[in-house]
Amino acid sequence: MTASASLPDDELVRLARGGQRDAFAVLYHRYVRQVHDLAATGSPDATAAEKTTVGVFCDLLRHLHEIPADGVAATLEHHTKRRTRGHTRGTRVPTLTVGTVDGMWREIDRRWPSGDAPRRDMDTIVPITAGALVAVLFLGTLASTTRRSGVGDPDRSFEAVHLQEEPELFPTIPGPGVTAAEESTPDREATVALPTAEPTLAPSEPPSETATPVEQETEPAPTEEPDAAPEVTINSPDDGATLTSDGRDDAGAYATVTVDGVAVDDRDGPDALTYSWGSSIDGPLADAPTATVRLHVPDSELTATHVLTFSATDSAGNSRATSVTVVVTRV
Structure with a gap:
């Protein structure tokens, strides 16, 4: 869009x-x-x-x-x-x-x-x-x-x-x-010489052969933030939109509508994501963020309520989905 x-x-x-x-x-x-x-x-x-x-x-x-x-x-x-x-x-x-x-x-x-x-x-x-x-x-x-x-x-x-x-x-x-x-170059440089001394042992206290070693404290390795699922948004159609049928095929009367969604991932670009559109009545509709689809009304009904779901999956397998409801009336 x-x-x-x-x-x-x-x-x-x-x-x-x-x-x-x-x-x-x-x-x-x-x-x-x-x-x-x-x-x-x-x-x-x-x-x-x-x-x-x-x-x-x-x-x-x-x-x-x-x-x-x-x-x-x-x-x-x-x-x-x-x-x-x-x-x-x-x-x-x-x-x-x-x-x-x-x-x-x-x-x-x-x-x-x-x-x-x-x-x-x-x-x-x-x-x-x-x-x-x-x-x-x-x-x-x-x-x-x-x-x-x-x-x-x-x-x-x-x-x-x-x-x-x-x-x-x-x-x-x-x-x-x-x-x-x-x-960048620091404005000033300063060095401080610290006195050093060689460790010595008193003659009356010979070194112990079983001296306990001093444990070195180590900083834990930085942990990488987990890969989050993409953020998904449906731009079209609006939630609660109402449509009227404008055609008919073997599955019955249908309304033509353009679905449009956006997915943003913290690591993958748009081309690296996998998209999916689906309907609670018609099943899978499209595998792209934007597509023109048909929403059918069963012959036994005058209206059909479709729950349209848009989902995106990143390269690590993290997935997120969002949905809107659309009502189609057969005329």
Whole structure:
């Protein structure tokens, strides 16, 4: 199912939770301009640094699936006007670079390894990267001005006070083939020499031949989290839907309906899952997440209540199912 730009927020958030990448894209394009407009017209006492919203919006996009449907716009507006915590002599601008923005997308890739999340394509990365570069230029100008003026802090520079006292809003995730140690260098190194002494035994106490060995404490090996069953959602038909027959075959009158479901697994991608649709009356219907099927009405009845069940099984054999009820009337 493709998320339409005309869908309301609650429907887009529901689809995004189900793994629909188009829903993420629609929400992003719907609110990115609004976020920057709100930042430009924020509270009168807000400084230019406080109006820098690129980093905040990236964070909200990453956690969009956790925001209630009716709170998307309000949450974005709230965060564009918030002040940075932890400083009394100034406001810290998040240091955003192309690398840190790319790190945000890598985090999305890690949390949705199946690929059901927005990808790093030019339609989405270019606006964010442009905003990030503006933030970096502003940061350099502000730091240079503070060093020249020396106002309020003659002994310590702006960078030392405001940029090194807090971690990055988005820690850069090492790229392929690069270790974390190669990407960051400690600010200072210190070594402390500890006195050592050779153990000695008193002459009157010879070593015991039956000395009890000292047991070494070992940390338990980390346990891998169990492979969970896929999360399944039925998008169509709705639970309690009513249909009328529109055809007839050897099994009797039937109604044609398109069934559509989504399954998201913590380890397997969509192509690695096995799908199944079934009816309480017609039995197995399809083995794909989306299919057009026939729901029959027995000749002895005027209506038939079908319980449609959609299930998904991952490569480890973990399975989960969900159901809806559909009533078909013979005409």
